[in-house]
Amino acid sequence: AWVQPSVTFTVVGYVGMGERAAMTPILILTNSSESSTEGHGFRGQPGTTIRVTMTALAVAKDLYYVSYGRYKSFLEKHVGSPSADASLAKAREYLGKAEEALRARRYSEAYAYALVARAYAYKAYISDVMPLVNDAARSMLYMFPLVAFAAFFIEKVFFHREGVQRIVLMTVVAALLIWFFSMIHPAFTVISNISLGLIGSLITIVLLVTLVVLGSEGETLRSAIERRVLGVHRAEVSRMDTAITAFSMGSEYIRRRPLRTALMLATIIAMAVALTSFTSLMPTRVTLPVARYGYQASLDQILVKSGRGVPPATLSGDLVNVVAVIAGGGFEVLPRAWVYPPVDRMLQQVAFRVVSEKGMNGTVAAIVGVTASEYRLILSNFTTGAGVLADDGNYAVISRPLAQNLSVTLGDRIYVLGQELVVTGIIENPDAYDKLTDADGYSPMPADPMFFQTLAKDIAVSMQAGASPPNLGVSRVIIVPYRTALRLNGYVASIAAVPRGRASFDALFSTVKELAYALDVPLWFSSGGKPYVSSTFASFAVGGFEMVLTLLIIGALNVAIMVLGNLKERTKEIYVLSAVGLSPMGVTVFFVAEVLVYVTIGIVLGYLIGYGMTIAMISLGALPAEHVFNFASVFTILGAFAIIGSALAAVAYPSYLACLLYTSDAAD
Numbered sequence: 001a002w003v004q005p006s007v008t009f010t011v012v013g014y015v016g017m018g019e020r021a022a023m024t025p026i027l028i029l030t031n032s033s034e035s036s037t038e039g040h041g042f043r044g045q046p047g048t049t050i051r052v053t054m055t056a057l058a059v060a061k062d063l064y065y066v067s068y069g070r071y072k073s074f075l076e077k078h079v080g081s082p083s084a085d086a087s088l089a090k091a092r093e094y095l096g097k098a099e100e101a102l103r104a105r106r107y108s109e110a111y112a113y114a115l116v117a118r119a120y121a122y123k124a125y126i127s128d129v130m131p132l133v134n135d136a137a138r139s140m141l142y143m144f145p146l147v148a149f150a151a152f153f154i155e156k157v158f159f160h161r162e163g164v165q166r167i168v169l170m171t172v173v174a175a176l177l178i179w180f181f182s183m184i185h186p187a188f189t190v191i192s193n194i195s196l197g198l199i200g201s202l203i204t205i206v207l208l209v210t211l212v213v214l215g216s217e218g219e220t221l222r223s224a225i226e227r228r229v230l231g232v233h234r235a236e237v238s239r240m241d242t243a244i245t246a247f248s249m250g251s252e253y254i255r256r257r258p259l260r261t262a263l264m265l266a267t268i269i270a271m272a273v274a275l276t277s278f279t280s281l282m283p284t285r286v287t288l289p290v291a292r293y294g295y296q297a298s299l300d301q302i303l304v305k306s307g308r309g310v311p312p313a314t315l316s317g318d319l320v321n322v323v324a325v326i327a328g329g330g331f332e333v334l335p336r337a338w339v340y341p342p343v344d345r346m347l348q349q350v351a352f353r354v355v356s357e358k359g360m361n362g363t364v365a366a367i368v369g370v371t372a373s374e375y376r377l378i379l380s381n382f383t384t385g386a387g388v389l390a391d392d393g394n395y396a397v398i399s400r401p402l403a404q405n406l407s408v409t410l411g412d413r414i415y416v417l418g419q420e421l422v423v424t425g426i427i428e429n430p431d432a433y434d435k436l437t438d439a440d441g442y443s444p445m446p447a448d449p450m451f452f453q454t455l456a457k458d459i460a461v462s463m464q465a466g467a468s469p470p471n472l473g474v475s476r477v478i479i480v481p482y483r484t485a486l487r488l489n490g491y492v493a494s495i496a497a498v499p500r501g502r503a504s505f506d507a508l509f510s511t512v513k514e515l516a517y518a519l520d521v522p523l524w525f526s527s528g529g530k531p532y533v534s535s536t537f538a539s540f541a542v543g544g545f546e547m548v549l550t551l552l553i554i555g556a557l558n559v560a561i562m563v564l565g566n567l568k569e570r571t572k573e574i575y576v577l578s579a580v581g582l583s584p585m586g587v588t589v590f591f592v593a594e595v596l597v598y599v600t601i602g603i604v605l606g607y608l609i610g611y612g613m614t615i616a617m618i619s620l621g622a623l624p625a626e627h628v629f630n631f632a633s634v635f636t637i638l639g640a641f642a643i644i645g646s647a648l649a650a651v652a653y654p655s656y657l658a659c660l661l662y663t664s665d666a667a668d
Contacts, residue, residue: 008041026122029055030062037069056111057098060118064091067125073189074132078614083285084128087517091120094325112321119322119518126520127285131538133190135283140187143607144201146640147177150604153597156251157261177604184611250594264562264598265605271555271643272606277614286539287516289509289525289532295441297526299378302327302497302512303439304521308447308469309338309493311454315521316492323495326514330507331497332377337369337482338446339417339490343457350449350456354478355415356406364402365476366446367416369485377498378444379425379479382433385410387425388481397425397479416478417488430475438496439524439531443471446493503527509534556646563591592648599647603640 003009011029029052030039039062044050052058071084098113151174155161159169182188254261304323307313324333341352344363351363370379375388379397387397396414398406403426408414412423427433436443449455451469463469480488499508505527512525516536523534 003044005044005046008043010039010041027059028062028066029058030066032062032065032069034065034068037065037072039066054102054110054114056118057095057102057114060091060095060098060114060121063118063121063125064088064095067091067121067129070133070190071124071129074136074186077184077186077189078618079132079136079186081128081132081283083283083517084124084132087120087124087128090517091117091124093117094120112325115318115322116325116518123518123520127538128283131283132186136185136187137191140181140185140191141201142640143181143185143604144178145205146600147181147604148174148202148205150600151177153251153601156248157254157597157601160255177608180608184608246590246593247597249590250597253594254597260562260565261598264559265602267555267558267562268598268602268643268647269606269609271646272603272640273610273613275610275642276607277610277617284539285517285536287513287534287536289512290535292441292531292533295437295531296529297439297531298436298529300499300503300508300527301439301525302331302508302515303494303524303526304497304515304519305438305440305494305524306522308442308452310447310449310452311340311491314491314493315495317486319519319521320492320495322518323497323515326518327497327511330501330503331499331511332373334371334374334377334496334498335482335492336374336444336494336496337485337490338493339367339369339485339488340446340449340455341365343455343459348459350459352416352478354402354406356408357413358407360406360408362402362405364416364478365449365472367485367488367490368446368477368479369482369490370479371482374496375425375479378436379427379433382427382429383425384428385423385425388479389424391481392483392487393481394419394421394484395424395481396421397427398423399427399430399475401430401475402478414478419488421478421480425479427474430473434473438494439526440533441531444494444496445472445474445477448472553646555643556649559595559647563595595647596644599644603643 010031011027012025013027014025029042031042032039042050067084068088071081071088074080094113094117098110098117101107101110101113151170154173155166155170159166161169304315304319306315320333320335327333341350343349344351344353347363349363349365351365352367354362354364356362370388371391372388375383375397380387383397385397388395398408398414403409403423406414408423410423410426414421414423434443434445438444448470450459450461451463453460486492497511508525508527509532512523512534515523516534525532525534
């Protein structure tokens with residue numbers, strides 16, 4: 001790539017296009033360090049070339065430091081994730097091993113460790129850290145409008161100035177609240193364009209106010225047209241004006257009764273503090289085993305395989321090194337490579353032509369590459385001859401039917417794809433081998449290409465809905481060394497990890513979970529013949545919510561009792577409102593508006609007080625040091641809605657009684 005001289009730049013790689021691709025880079029080169037986690041970048045002089053040596057290690061380090069730096073900003077604000085802790089710890093561990101191997105000049109080992117470190121750092125970045133960043137941004141953009149409305153109501157309830165003084169005081173209160181939030185909320189640290197988000201929220205508030213004004217003006221215009229056409233035929237009270245007046249009168253009523261205001265705010269603040277401070281909610285990733293039925297696996301194994309292994313569902317060659325390192329010495333890692341032929345228009349099938357030294361012809365539907373270890377552990381039980389002696393070389397293992405068709409035996413030569421292969425093994429009982437079943441329920445052989453349009457093109461065979469394409473039998477393939485198959489333009493179709501000794505279910509699943517933390521590929525495994533597939537999903541580690549429900553109910557009852565007392569005191573006021581034409585629904589709106597003023601102020605103050613209480617209790621040892629303050633996620637929004645919902649539910653019955661008072665007054 002070419003860049004302008006003396007310009008600092010970074011390298012970011014994506015797969016695909018669009019917003020989603022931009023949010024999930026597969027590699028970054030930022031020249032990061034522990035002191036500058038976002039990176040120093042690169043700068044070149046005119047005519048020079050910048051070379052990044054050990055690119056795998058450089059990418060792994062930059063991914064780790066960028067993820068670690070952003071995650072550290074959350075930890076400083078008492079926000080965390082168990083899965084992020086685990087992934088970043090693993091990434092740092094393997095980075096250390098890679099650098100140690102590099103210093104010892106064990107380059108292959110260093111490369112393998114660097115790939116594993118990159119896998120863990122990438123998963124931490126994509127699945128743990130960036131979701132935290134997005135959650136923090138969403139929660140802050142929700143809280144900002146709430147802060148703006150709280151500033152308006154705080155000024156109206158506690159200061160109540162007029163004209164320019166009101167605007168100045170509202171601005172000062174809003175600025176103070178936002179300053180407090182900037183001190184405790186990680187969004188202000190990890191999001192570089194937070195100011196744009198706040199401006200966007202402010203525009204949203206202005207838009208809402210504009211819509212309210214336009215709605216009020218539109219209702220006035222409608223009433224004027226109705227009166228001009230029909231005349232004055234009914235009494236009417238504007239719904240929009242009623243709502244605006246309700247909030248204004250509610251604020252005035254709150255000011256006139258400071259003791260009741262203090263009790264109501266204390267109740268709502270306590271509810272907000274409980275939801276934010278006494279609950280701990282941490283995003284995490286969970287891996288669970290899901291049992292499969294209808295078949296039995298032939299041996300205990302962990303299988304990495306995407307779908308049926310047919311393009312485009314292929315695996316990366318580097319993935320073999322990653323699986324080998326994570327699985328460790330307790331497993332034999334057995335990658336398999338498949339080579340599919342092009343469409344043979346003359347034969348009207350997907351096939352390779354195979355020719356023997358004697359000129360005999362045959363066809364096979366695929367070439368399968370296996371390691372010497374897999375041949376020794378599995379294939380040798382069905383084969384005569386030396387078989388696959390190494391992971392590379394011009395050897396071939398064929399079935400007895402194919403050997404008879406080509407008139408070849410051990411030591412003879414066959415020719416396929418322009419390659420000369422020596423027959424070093426013959427499978428005597430293909431039917432017995434074809435009964436082998438991997439953990440995914442299919443045989444180790446490739447899927448039949450005739451049933452896949454990506455391989456067979458226009459001659460692909462259609463299947464009934466719900467039917468599964470069959471796999472090829474071993475008689476329809478040639479087995480060659482693993483690296484030979486890759487050299488013949490093959491690809492990695494699956495990776496099996498077979499335990500070297502007896503392994504319990506817990507030991508197998510523990511390795512599966514380690515792989516799931518680092519890889520984003522399907523994982524199958526079998527134990528004692530019982531097959532399973534791992535299911536990894538985002539979840540939440542929850543604590544403290546069992547007591548919060550009780551507190552919400554008690555708080556709602558307190559609100560209901562205070563609103564009932566409020567109703568008793570305001571009976572005459574309700575009569576006056578009914579006399580001037582306010583509807584029963586209008587009476588309900590007055591009570592709801594008053595409670596919403598309390599709730600808006602209470603949630604914002606409770607949020608800030610809750611953070612202070614959390615810090616204090618952690619310092620005093622009342623809460624564990626790893627306690628996560630539940631305030632920088634979407635659950636902040638849900639918690640606020642829970643408080644609003646419980647408060648509105650509490651005001652429902654008093655509002656109903658107020659409507660009855662109105663109705664009885666109207667009847668009199």
